Amino acid sequence: MSNTRLDQARDLDFKRQVEKESGQNLSACYQCGKCTAGCPGAQFYDRQVSQIMRAVQMGLKEEALKNRSLWLCLSCSTCSSRCPNGIDVAAVMETLRSMARREGWVQDRPIESFWKAFLDTVKYTGRSYELGVMADFMGRTLRGWGNVEIAPQALLKNKMPFVPSLIHGRYEVARIFTRYAEKRR
Amino acid sequence: MRFAYYPGCSGHGSSVEYEASTQAVCKALGMELVEVPDWNCCGSTPAHSVSHELSAALAARNLMQAGKTGCDCMLTPCPSCSSNLKMGRHRMQDPDFKAGVDELLDEPTPTAENGGADLMETYSVLQAITENVDAASIASRVIRPLEGIKVVCYYGCLLSRPAEVAKFDDPENPMALDNIMKALGAEVLPFAMKTECCGAAMGIPDVNIPGTLSGRILDAAKAAGAQAVVTACPLCHMNLELRQRQAARISGKEFFGLPVFYYTQLLAYAFGLPEEAMRFDKLTVNPAPLLGMIAARRDERMAAVIENNRKSAGAAS
Numbered sequence: 001m002s003n004t005r006l007d008q009a010r011d012l013d014f015k016r017q018v019e020k021e022s023g024q025n026l027s028a029c030y031q032c033g034k035c036t037a038g039c040p041g042a043q044f045y046d047r048q049v050s051q052i053m054r055a056v057q058m059g060l061k062e063e064a065l066k067n068r069s070l071w072l073c074l075s076c077s078t079c080s081s082r083c084p085n086g087i088d089v090a091a092v093m094e095t096l097r098s099m100a101r102r103e104g105w106v107q108d109r110p111i112e113s114f115w116k117a118f119l120d121t122v123k124y125t126g127r128s129y130e131l132g133v134m135a136d137f138m139g140r141t142l143r144g145w146g147n148v149e150i151a152p153q154a155l156l157k158n159k160m161p162f163v164p165s166l167i168h169g170r171y172e173v174a175r176i177f178t179r180y181a182e183k184r185r
Numbered sequence: 186m187r188f189a190y191y192p193g194c195s196g197h198g199s200s201v202e203y204e205a206s207t208q209a210v211c212k213a214l215g216m217e218l219v220e221v222p223d224w225n226c227c228g229s230t231p232a233h234s235v236s237h238e239l240s241a242a243l244a245a246r247n248l249m250q251a252g253k254t255g256c257d258c259m260l261t262p263c264p265s266c267s268s269n270l271k272m273g274r275h276r277m278q279d280p281d282f283k284a285g286v287d288e289l290l291d292e293p294t295p296t297a298e299n300g301g302a303d304l305m306e307t308y309s310v311l312q313a314i315t316e317n318v319d320a321a322s323i324a325s326r327v328i329r330p331l332e333g334i335k336v337v338c339y340y341g342c343l344l345s346r347p348a349e350v351a352k353f354d355d356p357e358n359p360m361a362l363d364n365i366m367k368a369l370g371a372e373v374l375p376f377a378m379k380t381e382c383c384g385a386a387m388g389i390p391d392v393n394i395p396g397t398l399s400g401r402i403l404d405a406a407k408a409a410g411a412q413a414v415v416t417a418c419p420l421c422h423m424n425l426e427l428r429q430r431q432a433a434r435i436s437g438k439e440f441f442g443l444p445v446f447y448y449t450q451l452l453a454y455a456f457g458l459p460e461e462a463m464r465f466d467k468l469t470v471n472p473a474p475l476l477g478m479i480a481a482r483r484d485e486r487m488a489a490v491i492e493n494n495r496k497s498a499g500a501a502s
Contacts, residue, residue: 009264040384041382043397044394053440060416063346074342074387074394075230075233075234075342075385076343076346077342077347078342078380078381080346097234101235108390110391111387111390114389115230115231115234116231119228119231122225122226122232124242126223126226127194127225128229129194129198133389134389137389137390144390146388146392146393146431147392148427149392149431150427153427157466157467158201159198159200159201159427161465165197169223173225175245175291176243178239178291180236180239183288183289
């Protein structure tokens with residue numbers, strides 16, 4: 001493990017920014033580790049939630065933002081419901097993910113591509129469309145072959161319609177996405 | 186009771202049996218559902234994972250459409266939809282956040298006195314049933330009790346979390362489904378994994394995540410002695426049911442063979458509603474043996490009752 005010069009590495013503006021965007025008081029965290037103990041994603045994480053919380057407290061931006069855990073978070077809110085200091089830890093994770101994305105530090109391309117594929121079907125049809133999302137995701141990433149295993153049963157039971165449902169207000173929905181993209185620019 | 190109704194996208198795809206049974210059960214319970222005109226996808230996890238504002242804008246359009254039904258609140262069977270719609274409304278109580286969302290919409294959301302958005306609240310169908318119909322009145326409608334079967338109820342993450350937004354049941358040990366299943370005559374076993382995450386939609390990018398997590402849940406259900414799992418979430422159902430063989434393989438277990446039902450399917454069954462109200466044919470883990478056991482138990486009980494009546498009639502004459 002490399003040494004970190006705290007006098008040089010600390011970025012307290014970063015901590016303040018996280019607090020502002022997430023609406024949470026990070027100083028309240030006393031590192032009990034309860035968030036990590038209950039996290040269902042912990043076994044897949046490259047950095048644990050409590051470590052990420054500590055990194056934010058210390059103003060260690062890269063440590064907090066450059067990890068796959070932010071993408072692997074399942075948004076189950078177990079951490080938030082168990083935090084003895086009432087911190088909405090899941091909201092902090094979500095804030096950090098947005099910040100990492102803005103920095104261009106997306107650490108898990110497949111998951112990011114899945115979200116993109118999902119939102120694209122919503123943008124163009126107004127609704128999500130399971131088969132379309134899967135096909136789009138697999139086309140983009142050449143991954144997701146594990147889903148082929150369940151496809152025969154899903155199709156046999158007619159659980160995945162081939163035709164997406166198009167809503168009348170789909171252009172209205174598309175405009176939401178367009179305005180969002182323009183705003184972010 | 187009249188409610189705006191938001192079926193959610195999976196109701197038209199992977200969870201048609203949930204949609205059919207929800208409609209039938211609500212009708213039987215006197216809950217009128219008025220489908221929100223031209224509703225759009227709530228954005229689910231991908232939208233809030235990308236941006237809270239985008240997620241809230243998708244919710245806002247739905248809630249404004251729901252306003253056109255003239256109902257006071259909206260119901261949805263899907264916990265992910267209900268969570269997003271609730272969260273969007275909750276965040277838009279903040280005037281600054283509302284202003285940001287309004288910039289994304291064709292028409293701004295109506296403003297309440299506090300400066301936040303004036304939009305209707307969303308509840309899960311489960312919450313509406315729990316709060317509007319008491320267990321005794323559910324029990325009184327049962328004509329085919331789920332006798333002699335042991336079930337565990339699996340709630341997933343989003344029905345009761347985050348607690349301050351969900352405002353429903355206990356975030357760690359919810360009981361709504363347990364109480365309904367008891368009212369239907371099933372033996373409900375205590376279950377430690379009630380709100381442990383099943384892996385959500387991570388199966389699309391990486392099957393190992395729901396495979397591992399759902400495998401653990403199913404293994405615990407089996408170890409507890411359950412003959413079936415009862416759930417209220419389309420995504421949980423997909424991971425526990427449609428992906429059950431995959432979950433067993435990934436978690437290194439033998440195939441669990443556990444039927445996984447939507448609670449509304451079992452309500453419809455117990456109420457004696459017609460076959461198309463349950464759509465058991467949509468399940469991939471065959472529920473027929475278990476349903477056969479219930480029927481055999483019922484026949485046995487009925488035979489005993491008839492025998493008893495015959496005896497007492499004989500004794501009286």
